[in-house]
Amino acid sequence: MSRLRRDPRAERAAQQIARSDGASPRPRYDRTQRATGGRPRRDPRAERAGQRVAGGVRPRYEIGQVSRGEGPVLAPRPQAAPEAVAPKILILEAPAFLIAVVPDAAGGRLSAHDRQVLGAARTLAGRDGGVVILAPDACEGIGSAGADRWVRFGDDAAAYDPAARAARLAATLGALAPRHVLFPESLDGGDLARRVAARMGAPLFGNAEVVAATGVIRPARGRRVEQRAMPGLLTTVAPDAVAEYGGPPREARLLDVEAASMAGRTGPILAATRIPADPATVPLTLADFVTAAGNGIRDLDTFRRLVPALRATPGASRVLCDAGLMPRQTQVGASGTVLAATCYFALGISGAPQHLQGVAGCEHVVAVNTDLHAAMIERAGLAIVQDAQTVMEALLRRLAVEADAGEQVA
Amino acid sequence: MTGPVLLTTLFPGLVWAMAALALVQVWRRAALWRAGAAAPVAWLDGLAKLPRRYLVDVHHVVARDAYASRMHAVVAGGLLAASVLTALAILPPLAGSRIYWVLVALAFAVTAVGSFLVGARRYPEKQKRLSAGRFQILPFLLVAYAAGGTLTALLLALGGGGGVLAPLALLLAAAGGLGLAFEVRHGPMRHAAAGALHLVAHPRPGRFEGRPDTALQPLDLDAPRLGSEMPADFTWNRLLSYDACVSCGRCEIACPAFAAGQPLNPKRLIQDLVAGLSPAEPAYAGNPYPGGREAEGERGPLARLIGPDARIHPDTLWSCTTCRACVEECPMMIEHVDAVVSLRRHQTLERGALPEKAVGPVTDLRQAGEPGGRSLAARTDFAAGLDLPVLDGRDGVDVLLWLGEGAYDLRYGRTLRALVRLLRQANVDFAVLGAEERDTGDLARRLGDEATFQSLARANIATLARHRFGRIVTADPHALHALRNEYPAFGGHYTVMHHTAFLLELIRAGKLVPNRLEDVSVTYHDPCYLARYNGETEAPRAVLDAIGVSRREMGRSGRRAMCCGGGGGAPVSDVPGERRIPDLRMAQAAETGAGIVAVACPSCTAMLEGVPDRKAEIRDIAELLLQSVEAGR
Amino acid sequence: MKIAVLVSTGRHPVSGATVLSRLEAQAIRLAAGLGEPLGLHAGPEQAVLREALGQGLVRGEHIVVPDGVDPVPALAARLAATKPDLILAGRRGQGGDETGLVPYALAETLDLPLIPDVVAMASDDEAGTLRLDQSLGRGALRRVLVRGPLVVTIHPDAPAPFAYAYGQARRGTIVPLDAAPGTVEGTGPTVEERPYRRRPKLVKGAPTGGSxxxxxxxxxxxxxxxxxxxxxxxxxxxxxxxxxxxxxxxxxxxxxxxxxxxx
Structure with a gap:
């Protein structure tokens, strides 16, 4: 955007007050109110807000007109606007065709990946098509995630029987006759999609990274090539590849679909139990939250008490492993384990290059170190320049207080 | 006169009996060596060269310990002279000569002095590196034989053979002498017999010709069994060489893995190979493997040697950095590294029992020609912004610059950049292979994966055959060793120079003019694969001297330098120890007080740079030279 | 226990060399814990079977199938004839189309149950049943007790594969088999291929549909x-x-x- 041109006449005019009786204007008494500094101060936030249609849903088509004036043309959008003004629900009465989405909906909640798949389905559906989600009962927010219709489809029981689920899904899809069916390319979603593909004898376009009505694209041959095709019946969508649906909420009207009920054939699966990951024993490569100790820690007992208190997986720098203070398999870094954790909590680790290589894949880093200039402090999202020892003790105290409070209330 | 006559017969007879007993004992021992595989041995040549090999090559090693050298010269020389002289007294004219007996007495007296020198190493307190056990009775046997012999010879010289003294003296000599001869099978005296035979039938005769015969011998990949699983898989002359071990412990002092507390003790390893061959071998009485693991498992020529439940734990094998320090120090010329690699070959090729962390790099070497699994084209990424000519499509160059593994390393890329800039300044006509350069396979070979090494070697040789170049220059001594010494066995003969030697040549030719960096103190760390494997210790020092830095030497330098811990796949095997080898080496460097540790190898750079809290800077010789050359501008 | 491991032609992600895919190598390791793993490969070359023999396979069967032909009918015919108790496969191929559909198509053709993404296997006390640990990501597991015969696919979190042993690869036997007649060209959806273009990953917390x-x-x-x-x-x-x-x-x-x- 071009720089604003100074307009001395306007500036002068701004310092005058027009009289109602037609007499010549008088100067303002309070000159601070308007353009005292000569050039008006730009307010990028207001400009950006002004470039959006009211409600901030989408950018204006013509953004030039908005911010030229001296003051905001539109009142700044109130921050909580979408919540305050209940958004209008989009209702699609007669969809021209249906795009079905089968989310994982683990625990009855849509995951971020599920929402992305809904976003992809919304793109495929366009204005005329409808997105139908096949989700269990308790699923919340399917409308705002972009679903026009909802078919109740979920686990009848907690029992794990993917074959039966695929059979039911195939029957439901047969009754729905959607144009496309999208799955998340997750462990369960990918499995279900392939079962349905094998059962229906339909081709599956797996792990699509681009989903559009004009074509879907997936990587192949070790990401050396990408394959492009017109969207077929079955597609799985890669995680974090397609944006979620960002429009106004949709109706998510319940559709009743008669699917042939499956006979209670006993499957080959005799029992299935979930074993949650134990942070204390899970391999470092798989750990979600790693708390690691480095050379700056003198008292490893405190560290060893802190790690289970945080329900983290213990890690360590090379120096500690070399010294035999921590087991070798806890070593983080290029020569140890390369992490893929969500959060890495570094205590007394300065961050040698090899060590930072090991945490390159971590989404969040929290670091405590005495050296302000340590590389780890620079890498961290929350960096605390303090003795790790005292911070560990403070953390333990605080966790203990919280635990006590919980018990007392109970 | 019956007394002296009887004595003049009995005394030489004793020596002949000793010789016979020793021969029997050697024969019994030799039956075990025959369990080994066949090996081509140039017997006549070896026999002819035995004196020279002993007096020059062995002495050169033994003389590093002045006390031991003198001790051995006195005791062994005396023993041999006295015994031979006495044995010759079987001839009547000699037996009758009193002067001759004076000579014999003198020889025995010298032996006696030597025996006390031997004893002084073990009593009242044994030197730490020596083994106890049967070696502890050696001084007594020697003293008995020498004293008895001296006394008997003196009696004969004085002509008084009667009395009670003569039988007593003879008895003493007999007890000592026959004891020594008996010890040839299991005891300390075995080293004399096996050692002499080992010098004749040495598996690496090139070592005695003054050239560094250090290339690993190629393995026949079609052999029924690959590598050594049991003692019988070693060739017979290698089994013989292990019997030559005199348990002096010089290897254990030199071994970096032993110093770092990793479960390797070269002496113990050789003794385990000896004991593994024969169940009758007496118990080992030296320092154990660090960690104190006791030997277990079956013994015998066909017993498995390696395994968590066998005589040698696999970790012992993978602790070795193949630095050859033990081989360099061994007075018996034993080839420890060959033994380690042979055992590793079996583990890797037949059992797929690589250390867990080494599996990835070796797999990538096999599948991608590069241990990090990186793209070969990315090897020249370090030279971004530098004009690095690629050989492909050029009509021959003087110098082919072999980049090696270090090119992928961020730190070592700086060294290579410095080297490339130096070559540019000196107007050297050079080029690199670019994406055609595969790894030399050094890592795979040291870890025992001979199949991968051979396929990489053949691929590289085929690549090099497509190009015309004068000689190869490389900054990686490991690549240098493979290209120079190990590729010829597969048909690749090249002139290979280390970058330090080449830079020295450029300086001497006046193509590079270094400025003096006076205020810098430098200590040079010799890479094993340059100094010990190739005997090149002077060129890097000459370059440093040309720069004019004040050069300080570490206690262990040159061919006797200590390893940085980066060779032989040790960094990828990563066997836990009590300390780290590079930390030990940096501590030695710190003792010199030098501010810079000069290196000439990517592995050394990486290992020494990784030492926490180090005071000295790590700089490659090329970097120092570039700094000095550019200082004038 | 008779265990068949499906061996596909894998490609090294960087060099493109023909390799055994890592997942299948892990499958061989898991299989070796239960019995003698036998390899089954359908394709034009047998090099990858040789590789698999070096990583713990005892014997390999090679069905000669020309390039570009759907291997499923040939594999299914052979598996129907040999009737293994357990059929192992990687969850995805490596270096090919990487659709992960072959095990599902096989399970469907052979009418066998399929358990995906397994990281550990053990025989249960009851004969003919297996205890399988399925990965649910981040170290969480689902332990499934299942009665065979069945098809199992392997997840990358399974134990690392055995190291390659040249001697074992050299000694192992490969039995060439002729493909059953009547295999037809696989007809997938028409796809157009071009060099891969890296796309920005979505950033968590980014506004959707923002400017x-x-x-x-x-x-x-x-x-x-x-x-x-x-x-x-x-x-x-x-x-x-x-x-x-x-x-x-x-x-x-x-x-x-x-x-x-x-x-």
Missing amino acids: AAERLKAATGEAGTAASGRLLVDPDPDEAAREILAHLRQIGVLAPPTRPSIP
Whole structure:
């Protein structure tokens, strides 16, 4: 955007007050109110807000007109606007065709990946098509995630029987006759999609990274090539590849679909139990939250008490492993384990290059170190320049207080 | 006169009996060596060269310990002279000569002095590196034989053979002498017999010709069994060489893995190979493997040697950095590294029992020609912004610059950049292979994966055959060793120079003019694969001297330098120890007080740079030279 | 127990050399814990079987199938004839189309149950049943007790494969088999191939449907962790502890303080 041109006449005019009786204007008494500094101060936030249609849903088509004036043309959008003004629900009465989405909906909640798949389905559906989600009962927010219709489809029981689920899904899809069916390319979603593909004898376009009505694209041959095709019946969508649906909420009207009920054939699966990951024993490569100790820690007992208190997986720098203070398999870094954790909590680790290589894949880093200039402090999202020892003790105290409070209330 | 006559017969007879007993004992021992595989041995040549090999090559090693050298010269020389002289007294004219007996007495007296020198190493307190056990009775046997012999010879010289003294003296000599001869099978005296035979039938005769015969011998990949699983898989002359071990412990002092507390003790390893061959071998009485693991498992020529439940734990094998320090120090010329690699070959090729962390790099070497699994084209990424000519499509160059593994390393890329800039300044006509350069396979070979090494070697040789170049220059001594010494066995003969030697040549030719960096103190760390494997210790020092830095030497330098811990796949095997080898080496460097540790190898750079809290800077010789050359501008 | 491991032609991700795919190598290792793994490969070359023999396979069967032909009918015919108790496959191929459909198509053709993404296997006390641990990601497992015969696909979190042993590869036997007649060209959807183009990954917390500027801001980290990157110099330790716990809870790796709701 071009720089604003100074307009001395306007500036002068701004310092005058027009009289109602037609007499010549008088100067303002309070000159601070308007353009005292000569050039008006730009307010990028207001400009950006002004470039959006009211409600901030989408950018204006013509953004030039908005911010030229001296003051905001539109009142700044109130921050909580979408919540305050209940958004209008989009209702699609007669969809021209249906795009079905089968989310994982683990625990009855849509995951971020599920929402992305809904976003992809919304793109495929366009204005005329409808997105139908096949989700269990308790699923919340399917409308705002972009679903026009909802078919109740979920686990009848907690029992794990993917074959039966695929059979039911195939029957439901047969009754729905959607144009496309999208799955998340997750462990369960990918499995279900392939079962349905094998059962229906339909081709599956797996792990699509681009989903559009004009074509879907997936990587192949070790990401050396990408394959492009017109969207077929079955597609799985890669995680974090397609944006979620960002429009106004949709109706998510319940559709009743008669699917042939499956006979209670006993499957080959005799029992299935979930074993949650134990942070204390899970391999470092798989750990979600790693708390690691480095050379700056003198008292490893405190560290060893802190790690289970945080329900983290213990890690360590090379120096500690070399010294035999921590087991070798806890070593983080290029020569140890390369992490893929969500959060890495570094205590007394300065961050040698090899060590930072090991945490390159971590989404969040929290670091405590005495050296302000340590590389780890620079890498961290929350960096605390303090003795790790005292911070560990403070953390333990605080966790203990919280635990006590919980018990007392109970 | 019956007394002296009887004595003049009995005394030489004793020596002949000793010789016979020793021969029997050697024969019994030799039956075990025959369990080994066949090996081509140039017997006549070896026999002819035995004196020279002993007096020059062995002495050169033994003389590093002045006390031991003198001790051995006195005791062994005396023993041999006295015994031979006495044995010759079987001839009547000699037996009758009193002067001759004076000579014999003198020889025995010298032996006696030597025996006390031997004893002084073990009593009242044994030197730490020596083994106890049967070696502890050696001084007594020697003293008995020498004293008895001296006394008997003196009696004969004085002509008084009667009395009670003569039988007593003879008895003493007999007890000592026959004891020594008996010890040839299991005891300390075995080293004399096996050692002499080992010098004749040495598996690496090139070592005695003054050239560094250090290339690993190629393995026949079609052999029924690959590598050594049991003692019988070693060739017979290698089994013989292990019997030559005199348990002096010089290897254990030199071994970096032993110093770092990793479960390797070269002496113990050789003794385990000896004991593994024969169940009758007496118990080992030296320092154990660090960690104190006791030997277990079956013994015998066909017993498995390696395994968590066998005589040698696999970790012992993978602790070795193949630095050859033990081989360099061994007075018996034993080839420890060959033994380690042979055992590793079996583990890797037949059992797929690589250390867990080494599996990835070796797999990538096999599948991608590069241990990090990186793209070969990315090897020249370090030279971004530098004009690095690629050989492909050029009509021959003087110098082919072999980049090696270090090119992928961020730190070592700086060294290579410095080297490339130096070559540019000196107007050297050079080029690199670019994406055609595969790894030399050094890592795979040291870890025992001979199949991968051979396929990489053949691929590289085929690549090099497509190009015309004068000689190869490389900054990686490991690549240098493979290209120079190990590729010829597969048909690749090249002139290979280390970058330090080449830079020295450029300086001497006046193509590079270094400025003096006076205020810098430098200590040079010799890479094993340059100094010990190739005997090149002077060129890097000459370059440093040309720069004019004040050069300080570490206690262990040159061919006797200590390893940085980066060779032989040790960094990828990563066997836990009590300390780290590079930390030990940096501590030695710190003792010199030098501010810079000069290196000439990517592995050394990486290992020494990784030492926490180090005071000295790590700089490659090329970097120092570039700094000095550019200082004038 | 008769175990068949499906061996596909894998490609090294960087060099493109023909290799045994890692997942299948892991499958061989898991199989070796239960019995003697036999390899089954349908394709034009047998090099990959040789590779698999070096990584723990005892014997390999090679069905000669020309390139580009659907291997499923040939594999299914052979498996129907040999009737193994367990059929193992990687969850995806490596270096090919990587659709992961072959095991499902086989299971469907052979009418066998399929358990996906297994990381550990053991025989159960009851004969003919297996205890399989399925990966649910991040170390969480689902332990499934199942009665064979069945098809199992392997997840990357399974134990690392055996190292390649040249001697074993040399000694192993490969039995060439002729493909059953009547195999037809696989007809997949028509796809167009071109060099892969890396696409920006979605950044968590980025506004959906926002302006390009907002997305850029999110992508460059201005609004992500780096922007909210906070530095506390020499805080009171208790203050620091409070900040850390609040931050960890915000990220979601630490559970909120114990709620009194559950006694």
